[in-house]
Amino acid sequence: MLQARGLETFYGHSQALFGVDLEIAAGEVLALLGRNGMGKTTTIRSLMRLTPPRRGEIRFMDKDISRTAPFRIARLGMGLVPEGRRIFARLSVEENLLAVQTRNGWPLARIYQLFPRLEERAQQSARTLSGGEQQMLAIARALATGPKLLILDEATEGLAPLIREEIWQALRLLKQEEGLSFLIVDKNVNDLLPLAERCLVLEKGQVAWNGESSAFMADQALQQRYLGV
Ligand code: ATP
Numbered sequence: 741m742l743q744a745r746g747l748e749t750f751y752g753h754s755q756a757l758f759g760v761d762l763e764i765a766a767g768e769v770l771a772l773l774g775r776n777g778m779g780k781t782t783t784i785r786s787l788m789r790l791t792p793p794r795r796g797e798i799r800f801m802d803k804d805i806s807r808t809a810p811f812r813i814a815r816l817g818m819g820l821v822p823e824g825r826r827i828f829a830r831l832s833v834e835e836n837l838l839a840v841q842t843r844n845g846w847p848l849a850r851i852y853q854l855f856p857r858l859e860e861r862a863q864q865s866a867r868t869l870s871g872g873e874q875q876m877l878a879i880a881r882a883l884a885t886g887p888k889l890l891i892l893d894e895a896t897e898g899l900a901p902l903i904r905e906e907i908w909q910a911l912r913l914l915k916q917e918e919g920l921s922f923l924i925v926d927k928n929v930n931d932l933l934p935l936a937e938r939c940l941v942l943e944k945g946q947v948a949w950n951g952e953s954s955a956f957m958a959d960q961a962l963q964q965r966y967l968g969v
Pocket of ligand 1: 751756774775776778781
């Protein structure tokens with residue numbers, strides 16, 4: 741469903757990605773790993789062309805999107821849950837969802853079924869939600885756009901263990917019941933790797949390792965080398 745070849749992305753004169761290749765099949769979860777500053781967020785921003793790569797090709801849903809605007813890429817079914825959530829703090833939960841909802845997006849009832857806490861707080865302004873609830877809202881908002889591929893950047897960062905588990909549970913459900921594809925960046929590799937079929941490790945803007953996540957999970961030396969855990 742997604743193929744990227746040779747992505748090279750710059751911030752001004754400074755190069756952040758040096759020819760990144762990446763592939764995600766339908767229904768598959770790809771874990772994107774690497775230490776801080778290795779290029780994970782830049783890869784995500786490059787795929788959605790929020791930070792357009794200077795070189796490289798991207799295909800999504802059988803279309804060349806190498807020159808497509810981000811809002812069109814979103815309409816094709818690439819949904820982003822960005823680092824730091826970026827919800828509309830002064831709008832209510834429901835307004836946050838309605839603001840982005842598209843014709844093919846999930847109806848509110850279906851979203852509330854997945855996240856009952858959001859229904860209880862539908863009329864509250866988003867800034868009054870707990871960190872975990874805000875994260876649920878960020879995921880819910882992506883679902884309201886009707887994604888086929890959901891991209892999550894540090895979605896469980898800074899959350900308490902219980903609510904983190906609720907988020908992983910929701911992601912497992914979305915994979916199993918809805919057949920969504922995922923690209924996930926997350927420091928909690930013990931939760932992420934069992935959910936992922938494949939994993940790709942970035943080092944200094946290049947792919948350092950790419951393979952089955954079960955192989956990565958089983959190899960402590962690999963994890964130590966690339967993640968320092
Ligand atoms: P983190 O986990 O810390 O978010 P990351 O793997 O997502 O790390 P990126 O945020 O993609 O890494 O950063 C990759 C490189 O690009 C780093 O060297 C970083 O300093 C640089 N970089 C990121 N954003 C910018 C920016 N807006 N302007 C200039 N350089 C940037």
